[in-house]
Amino acid sequence: MTAIANNSAAAPLTIDGVIIDDAELKKRLDKAMFRSRFRAFLLVLPLLLFIVFSFILPIAYFLMQGIYDSSFSSKMPEVTKSLKDWDAVSEPTEEMYAALAADLRVVSANKTIGRVATRVNREFPGSRSLFTSTGRSISKLEAPYKESLVKKKKKWADIRVWQGMKTASRTWTPGYYAAAVDLKLNADGSIDQQVEKRRIHIKLFLRTLKISFLVTLFCVVLGYPIAFLLATLPVRTSNLLLILVLLPFWTSILVRTTAWIAMLQSQGVVNDLLVYFGVTDDGSRYSLIYNQLGTLIAMTHILLPFMVLPLYSVMKGIPPSYMRAAKSLGATNWTAFWRVYAPQTIPGIGAGGILVFIVAIGYYITPALVGGQEGSMISNFIDSHMRQTLNWNLAAALGGVLLFVVLIFYWLYDRIVGIDNMKLG
Numbered sequence: 001m002t003a004i005a006n007n008s009a010a011a012p013l014t015i016d017g018v019i020i021d022d023a024e025l026k027k028r029l030d031k032a033m034f035r036s037r038f039r040a041f042l043l044v045l046p047l048l049l050f051i052v053f054s055f056i057l058p059i060a061y062f063l064m065q066g067i068y069d070s071s072f073s074s075k076m077p078e079v080t081k082s083l084k085d086w087d088a089v090s091e092p093t094e095e096m097y098a099a100l101a102a103d104l105r106v107v108s109a110n111k112t113i114g115r116v117a118t119r120v121n122r123e124f125p126g127s128r129s130l131f132t133s134t135g136r137s138i139s140k141l142e143a144p145y146k147e148s149l150v151k152k153k154k155k156w157a158d159i160r161v162w163q164g165m166k167t168a169s170r171t172w173t174p175g176y177y178a179a180a181v182d183l184k185l186n187a188d189g190s191i192d193q194q195v196e197k198r199r200i201h202i203k204l205f206l207r208t209l210k211i212s213f214l215v216t217l218f219c220v221v222l223g224y225p226i227a228f229l230l231a232t233l234p235v236r237t238s239n240l241l242l243i244l245v246l247l248p249f250w251t252s253i254l255v256r257t258t259a260w261i262a263m264l265q266s267q268g269v270v271n272d273l274l275v276y277f278g279v280t281d282d283g284s285r286y287s288l289i290y291n292q293l294g295t296l297i298a299m300t301h302i303l304l305p306f307m308v309l310p311l312y313s314v315m316k317g318i319p320p321s322y323m324r325a326a327k328s329l330g331a332t333n334w335t336a337f338w339r340v341y342a343p344q345t346i347p348g349i350g351a352g353g354i355l356v357f358i359v360a361i362g363y364y365i366t367p368a369l370v371g372g373q374e375g376s377m378i379s380n381f382i383d384s385h386m387r388q389t390l391n392w393n394l395a396a397a398l399g400g401v402l403l404f405v406v407l408i409f410y411w412l413y414d415r416i417v418g419i420d421n422m423k424l425g
Helices: 022-064 077-083 094-109 113-123 128-140 145-152 159-168 175-180 201-232 235-250 253-264 269-276 292-316 321-328 333-344 346-361 365-371 378-387 392-416
Strands: 013-015 018-020 183-185 191-193
Touching: 022 392, 077 094, 077 159, 094 113, 094 128, 094 145, 113 128, 113 159, 128 145, 175 183, 175 392, 201 235, 201 292, 201 346, 201 378, 201 392, 235 292, 253 269, 253 292, 253 365, 292 346, 292 365, 321 333, 333 346, 346 392, 365 378, 378 392
Parallel strands: none
Antiparallel strands: 013 018, 183 191
């Protein structure tokens, strides 16, 4: 049993008959707090490990692919070594050709020449066939290798092929991030702007931001009156309407997007209604799909609940007595709403806005189905590089740039509005 002697205000503290001074008491309290925190840490450790291994590490590994690529240097070590001190301007030497021939024999034998050719082809388009065709006959070539290789394929004398190999030989490279913002890494390490026809990523990023901002704006305009109605109606009625707001979450996003394809096409429901009410004639139906308009309509419908729910939760917490008090002091309905009610809903607008914007900026299913070429977003190109061209490095760089843009806007939101002022209810 623990007994505490408290005969007077100055009496020493005793525990189990032992006098405890302040230092010893602090030490025991620290031990107790440490044990308590350690037990709490053990409770959350499984969840922490799950997040680290299933979320953080895969994302970190994927983003690292944007600056790391050993597909050439690991398979062509002799060429990589010979290209290290080359100035990327002078004519390649016989030693460089000999190193190339030696490496081509190895990658042809272990059937990895396709990966090497693909890597160089990213830097100098059209060089893939040069590597694969040379690899099939490399065993027949003899020294001097410069003469033999050029005789076999004249393209080996093109210095641009060697410049492409030098760029590809970099294991850690900023080239993919440069390509993600329409720049090009040269063999000498300098960075220039891409040619006009290959400047597509900046336009896609700007289009993505434009669509995301417009979708967020439309969700605010449409979601605010819906949330206000839900917050002011009787509980029984508002709960019924809230179910209708939540109903889309129980329906596959693919089904909802496909439904918009049926509604927005030239012979769809929307155009039929416009013809029926005389807005347009049957021969001049509107193009509402496979463009930015179709993407905006479908994404606004799909993301609208993400705006309504934060607004509704904030509006529900505003006491109705505030509006009544403002009216009793002589304010009109509009003045009471604009000066008393609306300012209190700003945290809900901020929460819903940042939620919709972040989800919209990374959307790819809906733009891929209803956007066409005009309504595609940067996420569609990331998906294309991962599944079709298999250029994971460029996809990682595009994802890294997109993440950086999102963090910039998040930082701006924190500076202007303040994350502490964001409320979800």
